[in-house]
Structures are given as structure tokens and as C-alpha cells.
Amino acid sequence: MSRSSTSPKLSIESIWEAKKMLSHLLAPTPMLYNGWLSQALGCELYLKLENMQPVGSFKIRGATYKISKLSAKERKSGVIAASAGNHAQGVAWGAKKLGTNAWIVMPKTASLLKIKNTEALGAKVILEGDNYDEASEHCLKLARKSKRTIVHPFEDSDVMAGQGTLGLEILDQLPDVDVVIGSIGGGGLMAGVSTALKAHSKAIRVYGSQATGASAMSDAFHALHPIKLKTTNTFADGIAVRTARPLLYKILKRNLTGILLADDEMIAEALLTLMERAKIVTEGAAAVSYAVLPQIKEKLAGKKVVLIVCGGNIDVNLMGKIIDRGLGKLGRRLRLSVRISDVPGSLARLTTQIATTGASIIQAIHDRNEPTAPLNSTEVNITLETQGPEHARAIVKELKPEVEALKVL
Numbered sequence: 001m002s003r004s005s006t007s008p009k010l011s012i013e014s015i016w017e018a019k020k021m022l023s024h025l026l027a028p029t030p031m032l033y034n035g036w037l038s039q040a041l042g043c044e045l046y047l048k049l050e051n052m053q054p055v056g057s058f059k060i061r062g063a064t065y066k067i068s069k070l071s072a073k074e075r076k077s078g079v080i081a082a083s084a085g086n087h088a089q090g091v092a093w094g095a096k097k098l099g100t101n102a103w104i105v106m107p108k109t110a111s112l113l114k115i116k117n118t119e120a121l122g123a124k125v126i127l128e129g130d131n132y133d134e135a136s137e138h139c140l141k142l143a144r145k146s147k148r149t150i151v152h153p154f155e156d157s158d159v160m161a162g163q164g165t166l167g168l169e170i171l172d173q174l175p176d177v178d179v180v181i182g183s184i185g186g187g188g189l190m191a192g193v194s195t196a197l198k199a200h201s202k203a204i205r206v207y208g209s210q211a212t213g214a215s216a217m218s219d220a221f222h223a224l225h226p227i228k229l230k231t232t233n234t235f236a237d238g239i240a241v242r243t244a245r246p247l248l249y250k251i252l253k254r255n256l257t258g259i260l261l262a263d264d265e266m267i268a269e270a271l272l273t274l275m276e277r278a279k280i281v282t283e284g285a286a287a288v289s290y291a292v293l294p295q296i297k298e299k300l301a302g303k304k305v306v307l308i309v310c311g312g313n314i315d316v317n318l319m320g321k322i323i324d325r326g327l328g329k330l331g332r333r334l335r336l337s338v339r340i341s342d343v344p345g346s347l348a349r350l351t352t353q354i355a356t357t358g359a360s361i362i363q364a365i366h367d368r369n370e371p372t373a374p375l376n377s378t379e380v381n382i383t384l385e386t387q388g389p390e391h392a393r394a395i396v397k398e399l400k401p402e403v404e405a406l407k408v409l
Contacts, residue, residue, distance in 0.1 A: 010157045010251065012199035015164035015192065018065045022165055025064060025097060029053060029166075031173040031306065036277045041293055043179075043300040047278060048170060051286065051312025055093050055117070057086035057238075058166055058189055058310050059153070064094030065162030066151050075100040080148040082106075082139035084132050084237045085114030086285075086311050087153035092121035094151075103148065105139040107131050111237070111315040131232060132185075133242045154188025155245050164192030170306050171200050179300060182308035183288050184208040184217050184259065185239035187248035189310060194255035205299075208252065208259040209292045211236045211267060211284070217252060218259040220244035235264055235318065236284030238311060260292035265329050267291045272326030274309070283314040284322070331389030334359070335382070335409035338399070342368060342378040350380065353402055357395045360385040377404055 030049045038045040050058040067079060080103040081091045088104040095102035102123040106115060107130055119125050128138040143150050152159060166189070170177060180197060182190050187208070194206045210218050213234035220227045226249045232240040252259075262270070267284050270291035274282050286309045293300070293307070314322075327333040340346040347366055354361060363383040386392045400406050 010160045010164070010191065010195055012195060014157065014161040015168060015196050015199075018061075018158070018161040019165040019168050021068055022061060022065055022162065026053070026060065028169045028172070031170070032278075034278050037273075037290075040277075041297055041300055041305070043302060044304045046174060046177075046304070046306045047280065048166070048173075048306050048308045049280065050166065050308060050310050051280065051282060055086070055089035055121075056311055056313040057090065058163060058308070059083075059086040059090035060093055061090070061165055062153075062156075062159035062162030062188060062192070063087060063090035063151055064097065065165075066156060066158040067091070067094040067098050067100060069158050070100070070149055074149045078102065078146070078148045079151050080105070080139055080143050080146065081151040081153065082132065082136040083153055084135075084240065085110050085118070086238050086313055087151075088114060088118040088123065088125070089121060089313070091151050092118050092123035096122050102151075103142065103146070105129075105135045105142065107135045109237070111313075111318065113315045114313055117313070131242070132240060154186030154191070155247055156188075160188050160192040160195075160251075162192070163189045164196045166308065167193035167196030171197070174304060174306060176304060177204060177306050178303035179205045179207070179305040180308065181207040181209060181260075181289050181293070181305070183236075183239050183285050183310055184210050184252070185214070185241040185285065186243075186245065187217055187252050189308070190256065191248055191251040193308070195251065198255050205257040206255060207292075207296065208256050209289045210259060210261055211239060211288055212261045212263045214240045214242070215261055216242055216244040217249065218261055220249050221253065221256075221259055225249075234267075234284065235322070236267055236288055238283060238285030238313075239288065260295050262288050262291035265325065268322045268326040269329040270326075271322055272330065275323075280309060281312045281314065281319075282309055283311050286310045286312065327385075331392050332386055333362075334384040334386050334392045334395060336384070336396070336399075337407045337409055338380045338382060338403050339377050339405035340380060340403050342376055346378070347380065350399075350403065353399060354382070354384065354395070357398055358387070358391070359395055381409070 211234035
């Protein structure tokens with residue numbers, strides 16, 4: 001087994017070397033100014049669209065550069081990696097381009113889309129474990145047996161150098177950038193990007209973002225030493241990493257202005273906002289960076305801010321659930337449990353009252369046999385589409401006097 005065939009230290013020189021190599025295979029991704037989001041946040045907000053990469057994620061950079069550094073003997077033996085999905089596709093793409101073969105260990109919880117896309121690129125997928133860390137442990141065992149080179153998703157200097165090319169692209173596209181924010185799982189992306197940015201100017205503020213259910217690096221910042229979480233719990237599977245590794249912690253602690261947290265409700269709302277206002281499809285790991293921006297809105301005022309949209313590989317079924325959750329968070333979905341008299345015409349009167357409020361009924365479940373309701377009453381669970389929080393509150397206020405009981409779900 002070979003873990004790293006390169007220098008263990010990340011430097012700006014290695015990032016420039018990575019850029020030179022990757023420029024022959026990958027075009028720079030777009031960076032777009034968004035007027036609506038800029039106005040909402042009081043800054044000049046630019047979106048760096050890594051979801052436009054051939055595999056839909058920034059992971060293609062580090063994986064491909066790492067594979068390019070392997071010897072002929074190592075390429076012949078093949079590579080192996082553990083991944084929740086995006087790194088898997090990056091490794092598979094790089095292996096195919098550079099003439100080697102790849103095994104990818106993915107957790108059993110990995111999305112079907114990411115599994116199929118990885119297989120379509122020619123890699124062998126092995127499902128093992130319930131999360132990234134368990135898949136990574138199995139990957140180490142297989143690497144020892146197979147003598148394949150591990151392409152680690154973040155704890156590798158070449159991988160970090162490849163991710164750092166994103167920082168150089170940001171500087172090419174917006175030389176006077178003031179603030180850059182991106183997401184952190186293991187930390188390879190922001191380690192590479194922050195190293196590139198800080199080598200250009202110490203004045204650039206760089207923030208990381210994490211889900212509250214996978215906050216290992218943020219917790220490490222507060223503890224002042226690397227830590228390991230017992231579990232992770234977030235739908236943003238691309239950043240669901242339990243361990244803050246010492247090497248990544250050291251680099252990020254030196255370079256980052258701070259790490260901000262968002263819960264899954266906030267991430268779902270951000271994903272929906274980016275879809276509606278920026279017309280881009282993101283995954284949870286990318287949307288978390290937008291979700292945390294309101295926390296530093298005052299510090300962003302008048303600044304040129306780049307948001308790294310790190311990936312867009314999201315399962316369609318999950319997207320539907322997230323959109324529904326995001327609409328609820330924004331107050332545009334209202335769920336009510338309403339008790340009405342169990343007499344003919346009661347349900348018709350209720351729906352007529354709802355119609356007068358201007359809300360649309362998405363779903364209504366009328367259960368006359370609800371055991372908790374009085375014998376002369378019936379429960380109706382209703383999902384409404386509203387115009388926003390104020391409209392939702394007005395609907396509740398208008399309906400309450402007209403029914404026996406009302407509860408917002």
C-alpha cells in the first residue's frame with residue numbers, strides 16, 4: 001500500500017504546480033455575480049460554480065492531481081479511495097483520464113446517483129459502513145491487501161494542492177476579492193484555497209462552514225485541538241466527517257477567520273434560495289456556505305464576497321424532500337391540524353374559508369375515526385401553500401375562531 005508519493009507539506013509552489021498540470025485537463029469554472037443575493041446581503045456576492053465541473057464537484061481537482069503524481073508502477077497497481085460520493089467521482093474520472101483503475105469504498109448510505117455515476121466512470125464500487133469514517137477504515141484494509149495507492153479525500157498534500165487551484169482561479173477572476181467562504185468536511189478544500197489566498201494577500205478573510213450535525217473542525221477550533229465526534233447527523237453527506245485531522249486543523253487554524261455553523265433546516269432553506277434566486281442546483285454540502293452568511297452580514301457590507309458552490313450532486317428524491325422542508329422554513333408551507341364538527345358541510349366550509357385567505361391546499365387528510373377527537377368532531381390535517389410567514393400567520397388568525405381547535409404542525 002502507498003499512501004502518499006509526494007512531499008508531506010502543502011505550499012503555494014505546489015498549488016501553482018497543480019494548476020499548471022490541471023490546466024491541460026480542466027477549464028476554469030465560471031464565477032457569476034448575483035444581483036439579488038448581493039442586495040439581500042448588502043455586498044457584492046459572486047458564486048464560484050464548482051458544480052459545473054465534469055463530475056459536478058471540486059473534488060475532481062485534488063483527485064486528478066494526486067493520480068498524476070503517481071509512478072508508473074503505482075498506476076499499474078491502481079488506486080483506492082473512500083468517499084461519500086463526490087471524491088469517488090473525482091478519483092474515477094482522474095483514473096480514467098490518466099490510465100489507471102480505481103476501487104471506491106462508499107458507505108451504504110451513499111446516494112444512488114453518486115454510486116451509479118462513479119460506476120459509469122469505470123470504477124469498482126464497494127459499499128461498506130454506515131458513514132464515511134467506517135468506509136475509510138475498510139478502505140485502509142483493502143489497500144493493504146491490494147497494494148493500491150490510497151487517494152485520500154483531504155489528508156494528502158497533493159490533494160490539497162489540487163483543491164488549492166480553485167483559490168488561484170478566484171484570484172484570476174476577481175483579483176480584489178475581500179472575503180471567500182466555503183464548506184468544510186475533512187477540510188482539504190479550504191486548506192488548499194486558504195493557502196492560495198493567504199499567499200496572495202493576508203488581508204483576504206476566509207471562512208469555513210459546517211453543518212451543526214457534523215461540526216468536528218468547528219468544535220476543534222473551540223477546543224484548540226483536533227477532535228473526533230461520536231456520530232454525524234446531517235443530510236449534507238459530502239461534509240459528514242467525524243474527525244478533525246491534525247494536519248488539516250493546523251492549516252485551517254492558521255488561515256481561517258472563523259468557522260460558521262448551520263443546521264439542516266437552514267441548509268435546506270439555503271438550497272432552495274440558491275435554486276430560486278441563482279438558478280443553480282446545489283447539494284447540501286454547497287448550500288451550507290450560503291446558509292451561514294446572514295451570521296456575518298454586517299462584516300460583509302460593501303465587500304466583494306465569493307461563495308464557493310462546491311458541488312451539485314444531489315439525489316432527485318432527496319431534493320424533493322429538501323424543497324418541501326425549505327419552503328416550510330421560509331414560511332411558504334403551512335401544516336395545520338384542524339378540528340371541526342362532524343356534520344355534513346363542515347369540511348366544505350373549512351376549505352371555503354381557506355380559499356378566502358388566498359392560500360392553496362396542497363394536501364388534506366380528513367380522518368373521521370381519529371381516536372383523540374371527541375365523538376361529534378373530526379380531525380383534518382392540511383398542508384397549505386402560502387405567500388410567506390406573514391400570510392401564514394394571517395391564515396392561522398383568521399381560521400382559529402371558525403373551528404373547534406387548530407394546531408400548527
